[in-house]
Amino acid sequence: MNVEPYVKNYLSEHYGDDSFQTLAGYEAKGGFAGLRKALAQTPEQVVEIVKASGLRGRGGAGFATGLKWSFMPKTNERMKVIVVNGDESEPGSFKDRMIMERGPFEVLEGIIIGAWAMGAQRAYIYVRGEYTRAIRTLEAAVKELYGKKRLGKSTFGVKGFDLDIVVHSGAGAYICGEETGLLESLEGKKGQPRKKPPFPAQHGAFGLPTTVNNIETFAHVPFILDRGVEWFKSRGTEKSPGTTLFGVSGHVERPGLFELPLGTPLREVLGHAGGVRGGRRLKGVMPGGLSMPVLPPSELEVPMAEEFLSQRGTHLGTGGVMVMDESVCMVRVATVVSYFFRDESCGQCTQCREGTAWVHKLCQKIERGRASDADLALLSDVPKLMEGQTICAFADAAAWPIQGLLRHFRDDFEAHLREQKCPFPESFEL
Amino acid sequence: MKAETRAEIESLFERYPQKRGALLPAIYLLQREKGHVDAEGTRELAALFELQPIQVLEVLSFYNMFYTEPQGRHHVYVCTNLPCSLRGSRTLLRQLEAHLGVHGGGTTADGRVTICHEECLGSCGTAPMMSVDGTYHENLDFEAARRIIDGLE
Numbered sequence: 001m002n003v004e005p006y007v008k009n010y011l012s013e014h015y016g017d018d019s020f021q022t023l024a025g026y027e028a029k030g031g032f033a034g035l036r037k038a039l040a041q042t043p044e045q046v047v048e049i050v051k052a053s054g055l056r057g058r059g060g061a062g063f064a065t066g067l068k069w070s071f072m073p074k075t076n077e078r079m080k081v082i083v084v085n086g087d088e089s090e091p092g093s094f095k096d097r098m099i100m101e102r103g104p105f106e107v108l109e110g111i112i113i114g115a116w117a118m119g120a121q122r123a124y125i126y127v128r129g130e131y132t133r134a135i136r137t138l139e140a141a142v143k144e145l146y147g148k149k150r151l152g153k154s155t156f157g158v159k160g161f162d163l164d165i166v167v168h169s170g171a172g173a174y175i176c177g178e179e180t181g182l183l184e185s186l187e188g189k190k191g192q193p194r195k196k197p198p199f200p201a202q203h204g205a206f207g208l209p210t211t212v213n214n215i216e217t218f219a220h221v222p223f224i225l226d227r228g229v230e231w232f233k234s235r236g237t238e239k240s241p242g243t244t245l246f247g248v249s250g251h252v253e254r255p256g257l258f259e260l261p262l263g264t265p266l267r268e269v270l271g272h273a274g275g276v277r278g279g280r281r282l283k284g285v286m287p288g289g290l291s292m293p294v295l296p297p298s299e300l301e302v303p304m305a306e307e308f309l310s311q312r313g314t315h316l317g318t319g320g321v322m323v324m325d326e327s328v329c330m331v332r333v334a335t336v337v338s339y340f341f342r343d344e345s346c347g348q349c350t351q352c353r354e355g356t357a358w359v360h361k362l363c364q365k366i367e368r369g370r371a372s373d374a375d376l377a378l379l380s381d382v383p384k385l386m387e388g389q390t391i392c393a394f395a396d397a398a399a400w401p402i403q404g405l406l407r408h409f410r411d412d413f414e415a416h417l418r419e420q421k422c423p424f425p426e427s428f429e430l
Numbered sequence: 431m432k433a434e435t436r437a438e439i440e441s442l443f444e445r446y447p448q449k450r451g452a453l454l455p456a457i458y459l460l461q462r463e464k465g466h467v468d469a470e471g472t473r474e475l476a477a478l479f480e481l482q483p484i485q486v487l488e489v490l491s492f493y494n495m496f497y498t499e500p501q502g503r504h505h506v507y508v509c510t511n512l513p514c515s516l517r518g519s520r521t522l523l524r525q526l527e528a529h530l531g532v533h534g535g536g537t538t539a540d541g542r543v544t545i546c547h548e549e550c551l552g553s554c555g556t557a558p559m560m561s562v563d564g565t566y567h568e569n570l571d572f573e574a575a576r577r578i579i580d581g582l583e
Contacts, residue, residue, distance in 0.1 A: 003556060079447065091511040091550035129495045130507075130551050132564035166445050171454055172494030174549070188453030188479070190492040206447040249513035249554035256555040290512060290550075320554065322513055336512050340549055429521045
């Protein structure tokens, strides 16, 4: 059983209340007010509202949601599909699981609004297979909506609006979080990402026009429709409005989820989590999941929004904040990171398949105190040969955290070469 | 496969514009019946989905949650990605493996438990953690984890 967010805002306000996962409980808290307002307007108007709100996707890339919706063809020659990315697999990220388990109807309401806006007749919610509780919760919520005849033919009583929602379980592969890898997987294939173009809006799931959005992205939509664009934009930053569920993990006193406006300074986010455990000193923070470069303690004032983090050589990603105290060996961190990416590379592109294996081998060799200067030089070079060279962004995601660790903690690597062993006896065990 | 499993798989076809979309759910259903998908199961699925057996096999081998070999009666996955490692999950995994007499992942001699490390189960705020037959157990120490595993039949 997960722990509800320690700091709540509009999205998670009712996550402590179990009845919120039932249709009656959701409606008692004002649920579907956003959908009703959406259905009173034309699909084009709804797309314009989401565009004007400035909502950015919460799955890691931060793309403008309204703009993405506007890419869908306006004609109805072929069935249009919404795919909801619930394949949350980014290490350090655990917000979508919370939203699916505690606020399933927020997600469903957002999907139905999206289907109205884009003219979609089918929505697939692709949930990672390990999230059995989230899958059961969403399935029960979908079943309740069908039971009350709110889905299927004449969805929410609107003639001609026929939407079916299917909950689909993944089967354990990080790469299926990449949107075209997810589409391949949904089609019953290996989850190997596709070359783009064609983009999903033209050729997506089963070759049909498709829009893929993250779970949390859909959960924000009902609030925008109900409370308005100005209300939404009054939270967060100008370029990144709204809140997000920051997931703080690692060496803090109180790890967990904190729903805070985008742009909240990193120092404040860590403060909510009780600061570094046992009064120890901070060594580094990975601010956006395992793919995003580490920040040193000197960057604690950075506002947690993409436009500020990208100026400091990292990214907001999924808002998964991993905190490391002074005991941590950054070469061990690199070893854990590189193992993961070697394990999860789909193997399609040479630069990624070979590069991730090389990087891991080098990290391991350095960590064990068996490496030379030439090995460290090679570790600096290999990631450069990976990023930007492959079909999808996985190789970038594998290269960036290693480059970040080398940029800010090169001393740790050099100390291993000098002493021919790991000089951090207190560090976490490998 | 049993006739019920086949019927359940066939009932999923209409959910997808192409029936192959039901392949992942179908593999889960066959695993529920048999625990893993063997060569015979692979051929049966291929026939049902009008695919070559190799096309089913490449899907089976791509995903962590599909098994082509017999498994223990219970699956224990201990998350060892960075957030869990920072809070001692690798030490926990090693202690549990020693307790079960299994090293580097595998199944106990009596076929009771298959234990493995796992890459991020999305429970980073409640580390260390393990998933037992799909149920999450969080904020663990060795004693708490051992009790849960010893309680499995």
